[in-house]
Amino acid sequence: MSVKDQYQVIQSKIKEACTRSKRNPDEVHVVAVTKYVSTERTIEALAAGVGHIGENRVEAGLEKKRAVGNQGLWHFIGSLQSRKVKLVAGEFDYFHSLDRLSLAKELQKHSVDEVEVKCFVQVNVSGEESKSGLAPNEVIPFIEQLQAYPAIRVVGLMTMAPFTDNPEETRPVFRGLRELRDQVASLGLAHAPCLELSMGMSNDYVVAIEEGATYVRIGTALVGNETT
Numbered sequence: 001m002s003v004k005d006q007y008q009v010i011q012s013k014i015k016e017a018c019t020r021s022k023r024n025p026d027e028v029h030v031v032a033v034t035k036y037v038s039t040e041r042t043i044e045a046l047a048a049g050v051g052h053i054g055e056n057r058v059e060a061g062l063e064k065k066r067a068v069g070n071q072g073l074w075h076f077i078g079s080l081q082s083r084k085v086k087l088v089a090g091e092f093d094y095f096h097s098l099d100r101l102s103l104a105k106e107l108q109k110h111s112v113d114e115v116e117v118k119c120f121v122q123v124n125v126s127g128e129e130s131k132s133g134l135a136p137n138e139v140i141p142f143i144e145q146l147q148a149y150p151a152i153r154v155v156g157l158m159t160m161a162p163f164t165d166n167p168e169e170t171r172p173v174f175r176g177l178r179e180l181r182d183q184v185a186s187l188g189l190a191h192a193p194c195l196e197l198s199m200g201m202s203n204d205y206v207v208a209i210e211e212g213a214t215y216v217r218i219g220t221a222l223v224g225n226e227t228t
């Protein structure tokens with residue numbers, strides 16, 4: 001299927017999920033995760049009207065961004081090494097994996113013209129050892145400490161659910177992230193409005209949307225996977 005056709009399928013599933021959960025579909029943004037596919041496929045996604053592109057590697061992501069003529073909004077969704085921050089500063093519109101102060105410090109140091117860097121704090125809701133992110137009880141103290149870095153704006157929280165054949169099993173993880181998001185938002189911190197939820201991938205985005213996702217990161221089901 002073309003990216004355009006896949007996008008239509010996804011959009012109708014998003015609408016259905018929003019109807020079931022009494023949400024407005026305009027609140028749900030699709031990030032096309034292009035880490036497994038070529039620049040051509042990325043261009044197809046942009047042409048189909050997907051406005052957000054997600055990449056998890058610094059060099060490959062930047063190469064693709066240049067190749068498509070810097071169209072779209074770019075999301076860095078991988079774990080970011082502090083020493084590579086200088087390469088991505090001013091290049092990506094969103095960072096989904098803020099999980100330590102050393103990274104905040106680097107992002108601050110390399111921020112361009114004091115433009116705020118929009119970050120999601122990554123949370124390991126499931127507690128799986130293989131997943132990165134802060135434990136839920138570390139999130140509020142961490143976000144409070146981020147006040148020391150004026151370039152950092154916490155737009156929301158991000159998580160990855162454990163992979164499972166039954167997406168329904170991921171629901172408690174997504175619900176947990178939403179509850180934590182609500183707690184952070186209720187603190188009313190100027191640097192951390194924290195209204196967004198980056199959660200849901202090809203396998204589980206429908207459940208994530210029912211639980212409040214505002215950014216779903218979809219690779220395989222949208223643009224495919226050319227590496228398998």
Ligand SMILES: *Cc1c(COP(=O)(O)O)cnc(C)c1O
Pocket residue numbers: 033035056077078160201202203217218219220221
């Ligand atoms: C690869 C990746 C995705 C997309 O995965 P699919 O299962 O192909 O949709 C989403 N989020 C992150 C953080 C990823 O690394």
